[in-house]
Amino acid sequence: MGSPIQYPTPYVLLATLGALLxxxxxxxxxxxxxxxxxxxxxxxxxxxxxxxxxxxxxIIAGIKLPKNTKIVGTSPKSAKxxxxxxxxxxxxxxxxxxxxxxxxxxxxxxxxxxVSAEILYRAPGGGSLIKVDAQKR
Amino acid sequence: xxKIDGTKVRAIREQKGLTQLYVAxxxxxxxxxxxxxxxxxxxxxxxxxxxxxxxxxEVELSEILxxxxxxxxxxxxxxxxxxxxxxxxxxxxxEGIFATDPWYHRPGHLSIFVVIAALVGGxxxxxxxxxxxxxxxxxxxxxxxxxxxxxxKPLPVFLKIANPSPEAVSIxxxxxxxxxxxxxxxxxxxxxIIAGTVKWLTKVTxxxxxxxxxxTDPSFNGTLSFAGSVRGSNGSQPAxxxxxxxxxxxxxxxxxxxxxxxxxxxxxxxxxxLVANETPSALDLDLLEEMWLGEGYQWQPEQRQFSILx
Numbered sequence: 001m002g003s004p005i006q007y008p009t010p011y012v013l014l015a016t017l018g019a020l021l022x023x024x025x026x027x028x029x030x031x032x033x034x035x036x037x038x039x040x041x042x043x044x045x046x047x048x049x050x051x052x053x054x055x056x057x058x059i060i061a062g063i064k065l066p067k068n069t070k071i072v073g074t075s076p077k078s079a080k081x082x083x084x085x086x087x088x089x090x091x092x093x094x095x096x097x098x099x100x101x102x103x104x105x106x107x108x109x110x111x112x113x114x115v116s117a118e119i120l121y122r123a124p125g126g127g128s129l130i131k132v133d134a135q136k137r
Numbered sequence: 138x139x140k141i142d143g144t145k146v147r148a149i150r151e152q153k154g155l156t157q158l159y160v161a162x163x164x165x166x167x168x169x170x171x172x173x174x175x176x177x178x179x180x181x182x183x184x185x186x187x188x189x190x191x192x193x194x195e196v197e198l199s200e201i202l203x204x205x206x207x208x209x210x211x212x213x214x215x216x217x218x219x220x221x222x223x224x225x226x227x228x229x230x231x232e233g234i235f236a237t238d239p240w241y242h243r244p245g246h247l248s249i250f251v252v253i254a255a256l257v258g259g260x261x262x263x264x265x266x267x268x269x270x271x272x273x274x275x276x277x278x279x280x281x282x283x284x285x286x287x288x289x290k291p292l293p294v295f296l297k298i299a300n301p302s303p304e305a306v307s308i309x310x311x312x313x314x315x316x317x318x319x320x321x322x323x324x325x326x327x328x329x330i331i332a333g334t335v336k337w338l339t340k341v342t343x344x345x346x347x348x349x350x351x352x353t354d355p356s357f358n359g360t361l362s363f364a365g366s367v368r369g370s371n372g373s374q375p376a377x378x379x380x381x382x383x384x385x386x387x388x389x390x391x392x393x394x395x396x397x398x399x400x401x402x403x404x405x406x407x408x409x410x411l412v413a414n415e416t417p418s419a420l421d422l423d424l425l426e427e428m429w430l431g432e433g434y435q436w437q438p439e440q441r442q443f444s445i446l447x
């Protein structure tokens with residue numbers, strides 16, 4: 001007769017269990033999230049939004065400006081310019097995965113340190129509302 | 138066993154506008170079998186199927202029985218045997234597996250078997266209970282309806298269907314149109330509306346959204362109550378539709394969930410999340426978007442329209 005079969009110890013099995021559990025939860029971690037960066041180019045503020053796959057059903061991209069800064073142009077044409085709050089918003093329905101670019105021209109040029117931008121969307125599949133602050137560059 | 142009257146079955150089915158496919162799906166037999174029942178080729182069926190047939194036709198079992206026969210013998214049972222699946226009766230296989238001294242009967246190995254079994258069970262439990270999606274073993278339907286609506290204006294009722302299986306499953310979805318309301322449209326098109334109940338017989342894969350719209354008389358003042366059920370093709374009993382069960386009249390747009398007379402970012406995203414793949418004209422989303430663009434809105438009861446605050 002040969003040597004007895006070496007059965008895995010409980011520690012090895014526990015490690016296997018841990019790996020399986022980690023693997024089962026990693027799906028959620030892999031699911032992409034919307035990311036955004038905010039740049040400036042002379043009088044233009046440029047918001048670049050990275051849309052993951054699968055994309056959310058719709059997103060709202062918004063730039064908030066300091067008071068007394070007037071928005072003189074947007075691209076694409078913005079959905080909502082709020083003069084009281086000095087903000088501009090775009091509603092994008094069925095966005096495609098990839099990078100979407102939004103820009104706003106201001107007069108006078110906005111103080112970049114006082115400008116902020118954010119993205120609002122609901123997680124795909126009827127998930128919760130998610131707010132992403134754009135990273136300044 | 139019961140003996141049914143195929144002529145009555147066909148008459149009731151046609152009177153209610155039901156297809157043989159619908160009946161076959163509810164009873165879980167083939168359309169050929171339903172056809173044979175109606176043609177009296179196989180008048181004797183299992184009582185269980187008789188009850189399901191009666192349920193599909195929405196009548197009592199007694200209404201479809203052959204009055205002259207009543208309870209029948211087991212002859213002519215061939216009609217159903219073709220549709221039933223029977224587990225194999227292979228008693229020898231079990232003996233074969235355990236014929237020799239199993240390894241876990243050997244001294245010292247039982248504890249390892251127990252440890253492995255516990256771990257496998259633990260992994261299974263973790264995968265099935267820690268993950269919300271995985272914990273759903275059957276197709277579930279959740280109703281989403283605004284807590285309020287304006288009488289006389291279309292109100293959408295959303296039905297979110299979740300099928301945890303990777304494969305398409307057949308479901309029968311029934312939703313009762315609330316009293317004091319009128320059904321106006323459904324997406325996808327319903328399989329029929331019978332006695333105030335909207336029905337869909339369809340296959341679903343993953344998560345899908347159905348919706349229908351209702352209206353009330355402009356003078357209506359009160360609460361609408363919802364009820365519905367979903368039945369899968371796995372032989373389970375109909376399950377109640379989860380989620381919202383009522384809505385009441387108010388002066389707020391149905392999308393204005395918090396009733397603050399403005400459509401917020403969250404509220405418009407919620408709407409577009411629900412109708413992501415469709416542009417239902419009945420819901421007038423252009424008007425809703427205008428409301429979102431504005432500072433707010435007011436319902437003008439006399440003009441029966443919204444005024445948008447710029």
